[in-house]
Amino acid sequence: ETGVTQSPTHLIKTxxxxxxxxxxxxxxxxxxxxxxxxxxxxxQFIFQYYREEENGRGNFPPRFSGLQFPNYSSELNVNxxxxxxxxxxxCASSPTGxxxxxxxxxxxxxxxx
Amino acid sequence: RKEVEQDPGxxxxxxxxxxxxxxxxxxxxxxxxxxxxxxxxxxxxxxMSVYSSGNEDGRFTAQLNRASQYxxxxxxxxxxxxxxxxxxxxxxxxxxxYIFGTGTRLKVLA
Numbered sequence: 001e002t003g004v005t006q007s008p009t010h011l012i013k014t015x016x017x018x019x020x021x022x023x024x025x026x027x028x029x030x031x032x033x034x035x036x037x038x039x040x041x042x043x044q045f046i047f048q049y050y051r052e053e054e055n056g057r058g059n060f061p062p063r064f065s066g067l068q069f070p071n072y073s074s075e076l077n078v079n080x081x082x083x084x085x086x087x088x089x090x091c092a093s094s095p096t097g098x099x100x101x102x103x104x105x106x107x108x109x110x111x112x113x
Numbered sequence: 114r115k116e117v118e119q120d121p122g123x124x125x126x127x128x129x130x131x132x133x134x135x136x137x138x139x140x141x142x143x144x145x146x147x148x149x150x151x152x153x154x155x156x157x158x159x160x161m162s163v164y165s166s167g168n169e170d171g172r173f174t175a176q177l178n179r180a181s182q183y184x185x186x187x188x189x190x191x192x193x194x195x196x197x198x199x200x201x202x203x204x205x206x207x208x209x210x211y212i213f214g215t216g217t218r219l220k221v222l223a
Contacts, residue, residue: 033210042117042200042213043157056209090156092211101147102211104156 003027004093006105013081013112021076021108023091031055032074033102034066035090043090049074078110086112116140117203119214127222130191134217136201137183145204146177148186150197151216157200160186191221 003026013019025032031050035043045058049068063079072093078085088109092102119136126132138146146163161168163175163184174187188195201214 031209035211035213040215042215043211045210045212048209050209058210088154100145101159101162103159106156109154 004091004103004105006089006091006108008108009106010109011111013110015081015083015112017081018077018079019081019110021078021089021091021110023074023076023093023105025072025074025091025093026103029093029095029103030072031094032068032072033092033094034074034076035092036060036085037088037090037107039087046076081112083112086110114139115214117201117212117214119199119201119217121215121217123218123220125220125222126191128191128193130221131187131189132191132219133188134186134199134201134219135183136185136214136217137181138201138203138212139182140203140205141179141182142206143182143203144206146184147202147211148173148175148184149200149202149213151200152197160199188219191219193221193223195219196221 005024033048034046037043047057048055052068065077068074088107090107091105094102148160149157150160151157167176172189176185198216200216203212
């Protein structure tokens with residue numbers, strides 16, 4: 001086990017709704033990254049947080065936002081859900097910075113109907 | 114063209130076979146490289162980091178060729194439990210984001 005936990009594991013939402021996904025990072029890790037993985041694709045980088053600040057962002061619209069808390073846990077918020085947002089959302093934690101190995105949580109499978 | 118490319122497979126091989134996967138990357142500023150394994154509907158798990166000198170972990174060998182901008186993964190004596198998708202990951206210098214390939218699916222047959 002990596003020590004990275006995500007909740008919930010599965011979620012069904014209606015188009016236009018908002019969703020919050022949560023992640024607890026591994027002990028000692030202060031960097032959290034979020035990824036979206038569509039079926040049959042590799043994970044795509046959404047953004048990264050380091051010590052509560054956004055530290056880089058991928059090609060996702062502003063309706064994807066996040067937070068990191070003082071205990072280094074993190075949230076991913078998605079507003080105005082679209083059908084194409086249906087995917088596995090993965091959280092990864094790593095030690096300082098991000099050039100080292102990252103450890104993934106089990107993911108949240110989001111279905112938008 | 115994608116920044117990290119892999120042959121999606123599937124590669125169907127018999128138990129005991131040796132199989133090799135390649136992954137090419139387009140950005141010469143890439144500085145860190147990894148192979149991850151992902152089982153169906155599960156999270157990616159780190160298999161091994163890839164170093165310029167090459168590295169081996171049991172039946173698995175990873176190589177990096179910076180001149181040709183590719184990394185490889187060799188699996189010897191394949192086991193049924195090796196069946197999974199193998200994801201190539203690259204980190205570009207000056208950024209922190211993992212750039213994943215689409216993955217190569219391996220199926221080891223009894």
